[in-house]
Amino acid sequence: MARTMRCDNGLKGPSRRTFITGTSSILGAVALGGLSPGARATIADAAVVPALVIGSGYAGCVTALRLAQAGVDVHMIEMGMAWDTPGADGKIFANTTTPDQRSYWLRTRTKQPLSNFLGFPIDKDIPRYTGILDAEEFSGITVYQGRGVGGGSLVNGGMAVTPRREFFGEVLPTVNPDEMYDVYYPRANSELGVTMIDPAWFDTAECYQYARVGRKHAQRSGFPFVYVPNVYDWDYMRQEAAGSVPRSALAGEILYGNNYGKKSLQKTYLPKIRATGRVTISPLHRVTSVVPASGGYTVTMEQLDTTGTTIATKSVTAAKVFFAAGSVGTSKLLVKLKSTGALPNLNGEVGKGWGDNGNVMVGRANHMWDATGSLQSSIPTAGIDNWAAGGAFAEVAPLPTGIETYASFYLSITRTPSRAEFSWNAAAGRVDLSWQTAWKQTSITAAKSIFDKINAKEGTIYRTDLFGVYKTWGDHLTYHPLGGAVLNKATDNYGRLHGYTGLYVMDGALIPGLTTVNPFVTITALAERNIEKIIATDL
Ligand code: FAE
Numbered sequence: 031m032a033r034t035m036r037c038d039n040g041l042k043g044p045s046r047r048t049f050i051t052g053t054s055s056i057l058g059a060v061a062l063g064g065l066s067p068g069a070r071a072t073i074a075d076a077a078v079v080p081a082l083v084i085g086s087g088y089a090g091c092v093t094a095l096r097l098a099q100a101g102v103d104v105h106m107i108e109m110g111m112a113w114d115t116p117g118a119d120g121k122i123f124a125n126t127t128t129p130d131q132r133s134y135w136l137r138t139r140t141k142q143p144l145s146n147f148l149g150f151p152i153d154k155d156i157p158r159y160t161g162i163l164d165a166e167e168f169s170g171i172t173v174y175q176g177r178g179v180g181g182g183s184l185v186n187g188g189m190a191v192t193p194r195r196e197f198f199g200e201v202l203p204t205v206n207p208d209e210m211y212d213v214y215y216p217r218a219n220s221e222l223g224v225t226m227i228d229p230a231w232f233d234t235a236e237c238y239q240y241a242r243v244g245r246k247h248a249q250r251s252g253f254p255f256v257y258v259p260n261v262y263d264w265d266y267m268r269q270e271a272a273g274s275v276p277r278s279a280l281a282g283e284i285l286y287g288n289n290y291g292k293k294s295l296q297k298t299y300l301p302k303i304r305a306t307g308r309v310t311i312s313p314l315h316r317v318t319s320v321v322p323a324s325g326g327y328t329v330t331m332e333q334l335d336t337t338g339t340t341i342a343t344k345s346v347t348a349a350k351v352f353f354a355a356g357s358v359g360t361s362k363l364l365v366k367l368k369s370t371g372a373l374p375n376l377n378g379e380v381g382k383g384w385g386d387n388g389n390v391m392v393g394r395a396n397h398m399w400d401a402t403g404s405l406q407s408s409i410p411t412a413g414i415d416n417w418a419a420g421g422a423f424a425e426v427a428p429l430p431t432g433i434e435t436y437a438s439f440y441l442s443i444t445r446t447p448s449r450a451e452f453s454w455n456a457a458a459g460r461v462d463l464s465w466q467t468a469w470k471q472t473s474i475t476a477a478k479s480i481f482d483k484i485n486a487k488e489g490t491i492y493r494t495d496l497f498g499v500y501k502t503w504g505d506h507l508t509y510h511p512l513g514g515a516v517l518n519k520a521t522d523n524y525g526r527l528h529g530y531t532g533l534y535v536m537d538g539a540l541i542p543g544l545t546t547v548n549p550f551v552t553i554t555a556l557a558e559r560n561i562e563k564i565i566a567t568d569l
Contacts, residue, residue: 082348087181089537090354091299092557098306109316110177123287135164191547239403244426266291282430361514369454375529381452385543388444391504393493420479421445444476470505
């Protein structure tokens with residue numbers, strides 16, 4: 031495989047820079063990084079490259095790092111921003127309580143997952159901008175996704191959960207569990223910096239009072255309570271609590287980015303990627319087409335400005351193309367390319383097997399003696415595991431409003447049989463998804479197996495003011511899109527797309543709709559497994 035590349039300004043740019051790792055501020059990394067965003071090298075029109083990775087989330091980062099370590103020059107193409115430059119307030123990311131233009135991907139009004147409080151709508155107007163959180167609306171479901179270098183790791187809660195081994199057959203039925211649990215899950219956990227909160231600190235920290243109330247209620251109803259691992263730096267959070275460092279988790283930062291303590295991909299895989307000196311990252315570049323060409327594939331992309339306007343169109347030739355645009359991004363691209371004749375040999379499985387990981391949200395109204403605290407860490411670290419008995423794994427989630435709400439809030443992951451399909455809508459020129467809101471009833475029933483019992487035991491009721499007026503269940507959304515190019519169906523058992531040599535799917539699109547827990551550790555581990563095989567056999 032050739033190992034040459036060209037960049038707009040002739041530099042390898044970010045790849046030559048040294049980035050600090052660990053728990054220090056991203057602002058510090060920027061200062062060391064030196065180059066302003068405008069000076070950053072991006073892929074050049076007409077470049078000829080050995081490997082092109084579409085997307086820079088978990089799967090994209092694993093793919094780029096391992097290819098680069100194997101000696102291959104890699105170009106990562108990312109539609110979102112770099113998120114390495116502070117805004118006017120001196121911070122890179124906006125706070126959850128004060129959303130601004132940085133918060134949403136090309137929207138003029140916020141679309142907050144919890145749309146109401148005490149029944150009142152809380153969304154507000156914002157300038158249209160290439161912000162960090164995309165609330166992508168399909169018929170019947172809003173799919174939340176991260177946009178930027180680092181993908182979903184920029185916006186997620188950092189809950190880093192390995193599925194219980196006895197349920198792995200439900201997750202990836204064609205993958206050998208021994209290799210995952212002996213090699214790839216440990217590798218993913220190690221690279222991502224996954225750790226557990228110190229139970230002694232959990233028991234005393236003011237900011238986890240809400241989670242201790244959740245534990246008490248779960249245990250009094252006989253449900254197993256579990257600590258949920260996370261990628262947050264717990265030492266940093268202790269310092270936040272002590273008031274000795276700028277607050278992040280304790281300032282309610284989560285959905286629109288986390289300025290300090292969370293070990294997103296910006297602090298784990300991405301510094302290692304840059305240290306190889308072999309990877310160029312092009313933010314604000316959106317891939318629109320991949321077609322066979324001599325030497326591999328012609329990949330066409332739009333370069334965007336921060337209003338979302340296309341300011342240039344580039345076409346490059348890539349010997350190998352790795353789809354890591356996330357479940358929705360990869361599925362939309364593949365369905366469009368198959369249907370419009372660009373990649374007609376993709377098989378009939380493309381676009382199928384999409385699920386929402388059974389996500390459903392709910393709040394409970396506690397009694398006055400069960401205050402959940404006005405200071406709540408935005409980083410969840412506790413859950414109720416009723417998967418075996420009721421098909422639900424419920425996280426005790428924060429409501430970091432800064433005031434006492436007397437509410438317990440939960441995001442449940444549930445066993446659900448419903449799977450939707452992406453299809454090309456030629457008249458509208460877009461990809462549709464066949465999801466039906468009514469399919470969430472299975473998830474609600476599974477979640478009720480926990481919360482009806484807790485409410486009966488505690489003499490409490492559901493909150494009806496968080497998702498509308500008199501609406502109990504947050505059944506309109508998912509944070510965990512999975513599937514659309516399922517492993518061993520649309521691809522072989524390692525992500526090689528059927529019908530085309532040199533095209534690979536690496537991301538959450540491979541997983542058929544459910545991981546039984548939060549998905550990013552499984553996405554990372556699967557990408558580690560697949561790229562190891564691909565490097566060994568295909569390069
Ligand atoms: P992902 O991380 O989404 O990366 C795909 C990247 O591709 C994105 O950066 C896109 O902007 C980019 N892209 C898409 N289309 C294109 C294109 N055409 N051209 C160029 N670039 C493109 O994919 N999971 C957990 O395990 N624990 C949690 O606590 C958790 N909390 C979450 C909270 C929120 C609010 C959200 C939205 C998600 C959460 N997730 C959580 C889900 C998790 O972030 C998600 O499963 C992974 O990020 C998916 O990883 P992928 O590599 O598949």
